[in-house]
Amino acid sequence: QVQLVESGGGLVQAGGSLRLSCAASGRTLSSVTMDWFRQAPGKEREFVAVISWSGATTYYLDSVKGRFTISRDNSKNTMYLQMNSLKPEDTAVYYCAAAKTAALTRDYYDMEYWGKGTLVTVSS
Numbered sequence: 695q696v697q698l699v700e701s702g703g704g705l706v707q708a709g710g711s712l713r714l715s716c717a718a719s720g721r722t723l724s725s726v727t728m729d730w731f732r733q734a735p736g737k738e739r740e741f742v743a744v745i746s747w748s749g750a751t752t753y754y755l756d757s758v759k760g761r762f763t764i765s766r767d768n769s770k771n772t773m774y775l776q777m778n779s780l781k782p783e784d785t786a787v788y789y790c791a792a793a794k795t796a797a798l799t800r801d802y803y804d805m806e807y808w809g810k811g812t813l814v815t816v817s818s
Contacts, residue, residue, distance in 0.1 A: 696718065697720055698790050698808060698809035699810075700714060700788060700789065700790050700812040701715050701812060702715050702812060703787075703788060704813075705815045706780055706814075706815070706816055708782055708817065708818050709779060709780065710780050710816070711778045712777045712780065713774060713777070714814075715774055716728070716772060716773040716774070716775075716790030716809055717771065717772050718771040718772065718807075719771070722768075722771055723771060723792045724771070725796055726747055727744060727745065727747060727792075727793040727795070727797065728744070728773045728790065728791065728792050729741065729742075729790070729792075729799075729800065729805065730742040730743045730764060730775050730790055730791075731789045732784075732787065732788045732814075733786055733789070734783075734785060734786040739789070739802060740755065741755055741802070742755050742788070743762055743775060744799065745764045745766050745773065746798055747768075749765065749766050751798060753798070757783075758784070761778050762777050762778070763776040773790055775790075781816060784814060785815050785816050786814060787812065787814075788811060788812050788814055789811045790809045791805035791806075791807065791808050792805065792807040793805055794806040
């Protein structure tokens with residue numbers, strides 16, 4: 695059974711940084727695309743960032759470009775999201791997800807596995 699476990703969330707002041715991790719167990723995910731999504735209170739879950747299986751290709755939500763960096767270490771079966779210059783509007787539960795295939799996708803419905811999420815709260 696595949697499990698994705700996020701960690702690294704917490705409370706931070708605006709302008710601060712956090713690094714989220716997503717550790718996978720149960721099978722290696724080195725051959726599939728992986729994504730970060732987030733869901734703010736009262737809003738729908740939205741795409742944040744995606745990384746190809748090799749780590750060579752990444753895409754970001756426009757509002758986080760230049761502030762967030764997605765990466766992965768396939769030897770550790772782990773994905774990361776470095777978040778800098780955080781803003782109050784980044785407050786949300788952040789979820790990692792593994793896609794069904796290696797095709798690069800930002801679509802919620804293309805994800806096969808999901809973590810339970812980690813809460814990021816940015817105070818003003």
